[in-house]
Amino acid sequence: MKDNYDIALAEVLRHEGGWSDHRLDPGGPTQRGVTLKTLAAWRGRPVSRAELMALGARETAEIYRALYWDAVRGDDLPAGIDLAVFDLAVNSGPRRAVTLLQRALGVTPDGALGPLTLAAARGADPARLAAALAEARRGFLRRLAGFAIFGRGWERRVAAVTARAVAITGAAPPKPSPAPVSTSKKENFMDGLKSILGSRTVLSNIVGLAALAFSALGFQTSGVDTGALTDAILQAIAAGGFIASTVFRVLATKKLV
Numbered sequence: 001m002k003d004n005y006d007i008a009l010a011e012v013l014r015h016e017g018g019w020s021d022h023r024l025d026p027g028g029p030t031q032r033g034v035t036l037k038t039l040a041a042w043r044g045r046p047v048s049r050a051e052l053m054a055l056g057a058r059e060t061a062e063i064y065r066a067l068y069w070d071a072v073r074g075d076d077l078p079a080g081i082d083l084a085v086f087d088l089a090v091n092s093g094p095r096r097a098v099t100l101l102q103r104a105l106g107v108t109p110d111g112a113l114g115p116l117t118l119a120a121a122r123g124a125d126p127a128r129l130a131a132a133l134a135e136a137r138r139g140f141l142r143r144l145a146g147f148a149i150f151g152r153g154w155e156r157r158v159a160a161v162t163a164r165a166v167a168i169t170g171a172a173p174p175k176p177s178p179a180p181v182s183t184s185k186k187e188n189f190m191d192g193l194k195s196i197l198g199s200r201t202v203l204s205n206i207v208g209l210a211a212l213a214f215s216a217l218g219f220q221t222s223g224v225d226t227g228a229l230t231d232a233i234l235q236a237i238a239a240g241g242f243i244a245s246t247v248f249r250v251l252a253t254k255k256l257v
Contacts, residue, residue, distance in 0.1 A: 004168070005069055008083040009061060011164050012090055015157045019053060024149055031055045033090060034063055042067070064090065072097055073113050080126055080169035084133050087161045091154075092140065100140060104132035126169035134162040 016033030027035045031052045039055060040047045042063050069075075071094035074082040081101075089097035095111040102109040105120040121129065141147055141154050 003075060004079055004082055005065060005074060007168070008069065008074065008086045009064055011083055011161060012064065012087050013060075015087070015160070016090070024146070026146065032057075032060045034060060038063065038067065068094060072101075073118070076113075076118055078122055078126055078169065080165040080167070081121055081129060081133075083168060084130050084161060084165040087157075088133070088137055091157075092137075096140070100136040101133055104129060104136050127166050130162050130165045130169065134158050 013032055016030070019029070019031050021029040027037075029036060029049060029052060031039075032055065034052070034055060036047060036049070036052055039052055042059075068089040069086050072082075072085045072089045074086050077085060085097050085101050088100060092100075098113045098117070099109045099111045101113075101121065102111075102117055105117065105124060107117055107120050137158055138155060141151065141158070147154070
């Protein structure tokens, strides 16, 4: 049994900040990251904005421990990984945090953190697990409509929390694999074009902004699955890129003959 809660909470609160009330934030006003809905559920009754603004540090710590840290069994996770999963739970919910952890581990993603998931987490290379979890988290965030507005801040937070998590584990961060170098100018052009057009971040931004624009014009966009739409566009671009690449290679071969 261990208790890294205070260390993890300090890192989470560093990113959550104090009072926030962004008009485009679907969660509404927050105090230290705690929403009106969360505080009402915690206290078992409706609460006012004034009560949320007056939320103290001690109660905040109690809320985060009970609703997020304990919900993802932070005391049972390896040091460092506990912070990464905890921060993810605060941002996206405990069940999703466990599901993404399970996907990063390659175990059945059922959203329940049981003995098999814990054993896999304890047996994994901590730095590689932290990196895999961060990538799974980014993939989820990029599917959200709000990524077009808040995405840059979200990704900075993921990077900072992951770096802190790896530092806590004491492991060396995994080295990125070197990118292959293409010597053909046409292949370089096509690879660059596919990299831009095939970027999930770029397309998610476009789709998210479009959804927000249509919503502002009075259209109902809440039921639109931006992730599925982005995937469909990516598939179309991939197919077009394959065809174009094939045509370039055929033309190049004819010139050499």
